Amino acid sequence: TGFCAAKPRFILSPSGELELVPQPFPTRDDLITALESGTVFDRIREHEHWLGRPEVPTGKLSSLVRLGAAVWVHWERSPERLWLRPQGEPFQVTLAILETFHREALSRGAERAVVLVFPAREDLRDHVEQGLVYWNLFYEELEKRNIDYIDLISPLARKYRELGEQAASIYYGGHLSNVGNAVVAGELGAWLAGER
Numbered sequence: 681t682g683f684c685a686a687k688p689r690f691i692l693s694p695s696g697e698l699e700l701v702p703q704p705f706p707t708r709d710d711l712i713t714a715l716e717s718g719t720v721f722d723r724i725r726e727h728e729h730w731l732g733r734p735e736v737p738t739g740k741l742s743s744l745v746r747l748g749a750a751v752w753v754h755w756e757r758s759p760e761r762l763w764l765r766p767q768g769e770p771f772q773v774t775l776a777i778l779e780t781f782h783r784e785a786l787s788r789g790a791e792r793a794v795v796l797v798f799p800a801r802e803d804l805r806d807h808v809e810q811g812l813v814y815w816n817l818f819y820e821e822l823e824k825r826n827i828d829y830i831d832l833i834s835p836l837a838r839k840y841r842e843l844g845e846q847a848a849s850i851y852y853g854g855h856l857s858n859v860g861n862a863v864v865a866g867e868l869g870a871w872l873a874g875e876r
Contacts, residue, residue: 690773691727698776701727729769730757759803760814766821775821782827794871795822795829796864799836801851807833808840808847830867839863 689701704723705711714720725731733756736749755761762770778795785793797815799807806812815833822829839859840847850860 689727690777692769692773692776696776698773698780759800760812763815763818766817771818774818775825778822778827779825782825792828794868795827796868797829797831797833798856798864799833801854804833804836804840804850808837828871830871832864832867835863835867836860 691699691701693699704726705714711720714723736753762768765771782793782795797818803812819829819831836850840850843849843859849857850863851857856864
């Protein structure tokens, strides 16, 4: 496209302040230069939280060991593990982003500001089928900071159960469908009306 944008990334400074990580390639020319010089991966991995986490054996190991290491890495990086580690960087950075959003919205004249918490398709399914809940620590931290939030997991789970065999219609691809978004709109409308 000629446009080298990436999603913004944030880190916490040593003093705990939220800092925006500069785009690794602000222009197309910067990207071309990095490709030609062979530094593209060095630039991309700067500030990368997952680099070397967890450390796994590499090299000329058996396929079974490499497969086991891949399963372990996948488990360590799962959302469940992240949200059960409130001192971890992903948890803390997420809270800092939401605190900043909340504070800036109110300082710019918003009467109220709310955080919508959307479940991934797999999380919603596991919540409905197994009762899996691992995000309560996150909700507790939002409450400590007086940040309003809408838990969309519970109403979407009700819709999921109501739809039965048609529950897959809540999502379209990786996003909510019109069915799922109708649930979100209803919850947001109730919040705006002061019913939540």
